[in-house]
Amino acid sequence: MADETAKTPRQRAREETEARIVEIGNRMLDEDGVDSLSLRAIARELGIVSSAVYRYVRTRDELLTILIADAFTSLADAVDTALGQEKSVEALGLAMLAWSRRYPQRWALIYGTPIAAYQAPREVTVEPGTRVMATLVQLVAAAGSGDQAGSESGDQAGPDSGTAPVDDAGSRQPAAAASPELSPAIARLAAELETLGLDVGPEATIAAITAWVSIIGLISSLRFGQFGPGFDNVEDDLMTSVVRQLGW
């Protein structure tokens, strides 16, 4: 047991095969959707008998989990990159929309109907699946700390707080939303967000949720053809209009 960076050929082969499985899986997903993701077809493409693929992947669901986490990470990275240029809700929405256009099937995988009889293991899926939502909350909270939300503007200390705090305060004039009696449920949500390292008040929480569901709803409507045909060239305009309608 001297120097043990030396991988045995078998280990190298295994890693290669595992990588190819994910790669082929992603390709099949992109081509025909999650339903056509077939372990048998993957085995066939690997030049291997169907049962042999179970040496590398416990079950189809396990592969699904990998692809889901992969997609979440890809989306979050794309958003992070876009926000490197311009930090705004609009930029975030447009980045998500662009990603959904490039990977429509992956969008469906992570934000569409959950796979029947499949439960994503939260410990694998939650972290990547929360990144962009957390980014949105930060954006909203930062903008709101200037003129509406009551929380102090202290910098949050998330695990990997790569996104710096936003600084274009002002220009935000929300409708009279959280005025009367702020439901205790919303307050609970805000508290829950603090647990995640985000420090925002109830007003910013509801504003962030509204922005989030609008963006998600618009993209899903477009991707899933809810508006019918003929919207291909209007997608970005729609996103921009909706985000501005929300006051951002």
Place this chain on the structure above:
Amino acid sequence: MADETAKTPRQRAREETEARIVEIGNRMLDEDGVDSLSLRAIARELGIVSSAVYRYVRTRDELLTILIADAFTSLADAVDTALGQEKSVEALGLAMLAWSRRYPQRWALIYGTPIAAYQAPREVTVEPGTRVMATLVQLVAAAGSGDQAGSESGDQAGPDSGTAPVDDAGSRQPAAAASPELSPAIARLAAELETLGLDVGPEATIAAITAWVSIIGLISSLRFGQFGPGFDNVEDDLMTSVVRQLGW
């Protein structure tokens, strides 16, 4: 050929069987989701051999089309009923949310990921699938005609305009959304809406779309577990908060 309201026993049997197929199909859909909708299982439950069911349903996709139209109609009816009490965007959102809670799998069927390799025939699906969206547009246009949108307040003559025009104008203060240069795409959308019998301006169009995608996005997020567990008792509060945040 004298009096021919007399249905032959065979015709009656056929109609009964067809009805049972739809009924069983809906039940299977409600229980385990669309993936578990199996013609073989239906045949089994009918006490019939698997191939015989194709005498009543051309293909599985045809049954799917029926169930989709059925779901759209059910939802639209539920919304119409609710709006009979109180005509507001909030009431519409809450009605949709309640329906989605009662029929989560049907919600996924009509607003979730489209079925792979299935194309809903628009001529069957568009009319029921557009009803509640049209209702929303009417609500928004009616409210907006008082103080924001520029279109005249004339009553629209829809095919079956059951929903009377809303009359609680005022109280609407949208953010500075459509201010600068209204994208020509939005204008095109507004024009398209006129084709459908709705007479609204571009400002109301974008307001309606925003409300629509927010409602859809919120419900889908809740139904698809996007927010994680623990939101069961907060759903209505969330809907109310979001709708108010939008200024309605």
Place this chain on the structure above:
DNA sequence: ACAAAACAAGAGCAGTGCTCACATTCATCT
């Protein structure tokens, strides 16, 4: 060199949608 672990092969089970050749039952027309 040898035992143990890893990998691969092939047969098999239960399930799916759908087709086709064949048998039966019912409705209709002469």
Place this chain on the structure above:
DNA sequence: AGATGAATGTGAGCACTGCTCTTGTTTTGT
């Protein structure tokens, strides 16, 4: 009343899926 043809039901079969189990082969570590 009886023949004709359409509607309905049967059973076998094809191609596909995920997954398991037994058997054989190859590589690894001692």
